[in-house]
Amino acid sequence: MFNILLFIYAIITLWALFSVIMYGTRPTKSLSWVLIIVIFPFGGALLYYLFGVNRRKFKFFRLKRSQKRKLYDIENKEAIDAEFEFESMQSRKLSKLILNNTYLYVKHGNKVDVLNTGKDTFDAIFNAIEKAKDFIHVQYYIFEKGELQDKFYEIFKKKIEEGVEIRMIYDSFGSVSFRGKLKKRFRDIGVKTNPMMPLRFGSLLFTLNYRNHRKIIIIDGKIGFTGGFNVSDKYIQSTSDLGIWEDLHVKLEGPVVNSLHRIFIKDYHFASKEPLLLTSKYLPNHKNTGTSAVQIVASGPDSNQPAIMQQYIAMINLAESSIFIANPYFIPGSAVILALIIAAQSGIEVTLIVPKKGDSILVTYSMLSNFEELLAVGINIYERDGFSHSKVIVIDEKIASIGSGNFDHRSFELNFEINAVIYDKNIAKQIIVESENKCSKASKLSYESFKNRSKSQKFLEGLAKFFIPLL
Template identity: 35%
Template sequence: MFPYNELFSFSSGTFFMKWLGVAWLVYIICLSLWIILQKRPPVSTLSWILALAFIPYAGFLIYHFLGPQKLKRQQFRRLPSKTALKEYSDYLQLRNRILASGSHSGELMQLASLIRTTTGFPLTTAKSLDLLVDGKQTFTAILDAIANATHHIHLEYYIFDPDKIGTTLRDLLITKAQAGVKVRLLVDGIGSSRLKNKFLSPMLQAGVQFAFFHKPHISQLIKPLVNLRTHRKIVICDGLVGFTGGLNITDDEDERVQDSAYHDTHLQLTGNAVHWLQLIFMEDWVYASGERNIPDLAGYFPIQSSGQHPVQIIPSGPDNDWEIIHRTYLAMIQNARNRVWLTTPYFVPTEATLFALTSAALRGIDVRLLVPEKSDSRLVTAAARSYFDELMHAGVKIWEYKGRMLHSKTIVIDQHYSLIGTANFDSRSFRLNFEVCVMAYGDKLAGMLSRQFECDLISSERVLPKRTTGWIQKLAEAIARLFSPLL
């Protein structure tokens, strides 16, 4: 029987401690119910409960602001009908071409169907696909495309810094806006927090339209959005040329400015595929800026002839329950017949992706993983290394890129399809961030990414199955792994 008389006894010196214990128990129950009702993966749910159980009362605030959330927002689905019909024509031609291509046709069409069903983005074409490596190539190509734009320029970035490359780009945008080109710039409110009024004012005065995506604000005390970021990097010029990939606008990515600049990859594409990058930007812009009535909408989606490269644009974010980039990675790995070559700066696999990688290696697939020797997060580096022994035991071959920070996000499957984009191989990119990737069907991009992968291995060191680690490092990696579902 519960000793109520002791609990309410003022003669006891433990009165305060008893009531504190009751309050802590109530806190644990309420917090657990709140997290459980989110219906997240069990491992993630338990991790949050255990982590916050030992942070009395403050845990409510931590989960409120940083816990996983879903976001509902109005979709901007107003492609001109002629453009939509043209894309459908592309789809029919590509379907017939792929079905006639050989033994991989069934898997490719199923993968394309998975993406289309979950995103509404169909198989389409690109007239050209150009792989850009590091800042010099990427920034030169982007600045050239912007300089040649005559109708509009749309940019969306996670990080836009007011440094050398940021200032160069800003000044070019000012010049184009003054020349009558419509310029819209959307940046993440936290990733681009260094942008201040002094830097932005010349752009705004020149007519550049600007918006922050989820900029921290006191109104978010009720509905916090601090954990929901746009991690996308998109540039579109005249609806004809598009860019996406790993590079942000920062000197940290420009080897011409810093010898230690990140090593990264980006993609330039032309053709109808750019329409779908445009649609992603438009949806984000309408949501973040509040601009609802965009005049001359057809001018942003120019009709073009079909290209020769089958591609599919994949958007992903917390406004879609399907975790489509996560599912796409899983489907690609499961469909592999001879190789899986994965490059990622942040390797914190989910249980499903870890199972897929080890299963592929166990059935004889050439599974290779390339990660940075040291990322810009010690916690993530330690968490990644905690998976190495299990992966290598299954036959996965692992390399660590030496010197500069590796920031590329690519995967090559066999010789037939590949993916490049903004998403890291971790739960944050799969479930929290707004991301975008390009899936390419065929050997064009797969060949370029394969050659780049082999080139990067020259600057990398193979991780040996019997790697030597001290007990302190093993403990640090094991502890970091506990936080994997939260990273």
């Protein structure tokens, strides 16, 4: 029996190692998987098969619907009368990169409201939904049972009775509890609900690792919301020892709402198989409602380029005086780490703010493993007592990005993500002022004391690095 198990183990391990060598995307990531496969018999190979296989290299990931997703943006490009041109070379370069990656233009004349708390965010969302006349489109990674979900239900029921169309898509993994009676009660009142990449037998192994992490709400094609908040009561009340989760969201009004809506329309079409909603009813003409230039960045495993990662690296490289980053999952990989080190050594003030205590021990130690080399070049790192779920980067107090994209492998390569890049110094300064207030209450790490941390902590950080491909 032992010999049979040994033979099976050898076959499985050799297959996994062969797959890593043949289809691995990066040497560092491949090496991590090799170590996981070797160190953890059977379990390592299983983890690799579930989370590590680069399925885009395989025929079953090049199915017809996957190809249709990749062609969607080319076949349904945004129509634009006159492309907005920046005076700043910095903004021109960034916006051109995003356009080439996403086929989404910079839109001028938008009104942007930055929402800093769960209460402010959901009050704004519910107030806007209450005023809907034609349709409400909702997309979330997590749509969780609780007070907020009940509030959505109550308003949806009222709006459907008024003749308003409601469509909702959700990630089947993040919203795993939204099924059975919970989902049925929304469908029973007329909400068209569809999961993204449903967890079904036969396709589970091919889709489990690719999640839709986007958060989007569109009301009548006139108002849009996006950012980091999910529908979960942890954002409005303390449900664990992490306290009330903090995050950032934006309310958008103006021409950029159509760009945001196009991402929802694409996802809804492939989740529901219903016809595309590319009509003037859903993508109306917009008058300028404000003074902000905004551009939407969307990326996913069907993108030709890792648009979110390239956006972050471009912003770091284009910074001239300052870089501010707030992110709860700062595990970016060597390219971003090197870009930050180069920026700091070029005299740019770099500030990173992260939670002192995260929602995952593995993530916490993985983040800490990068801090010593960042502190060594003068990067300011602050640890906050409360758990901040914000995904923000601001450069030169001029350009800000708020969205769903984390600084990790999953957001860069595996998840469907969305960010709003705001080319407006007033909005950027507003975010910086709020962030500086938070930094004043946070603990600033010292290079001298951090490098002398215990050997046991260093060991745990090193061990955690092996699992970065899973995060």
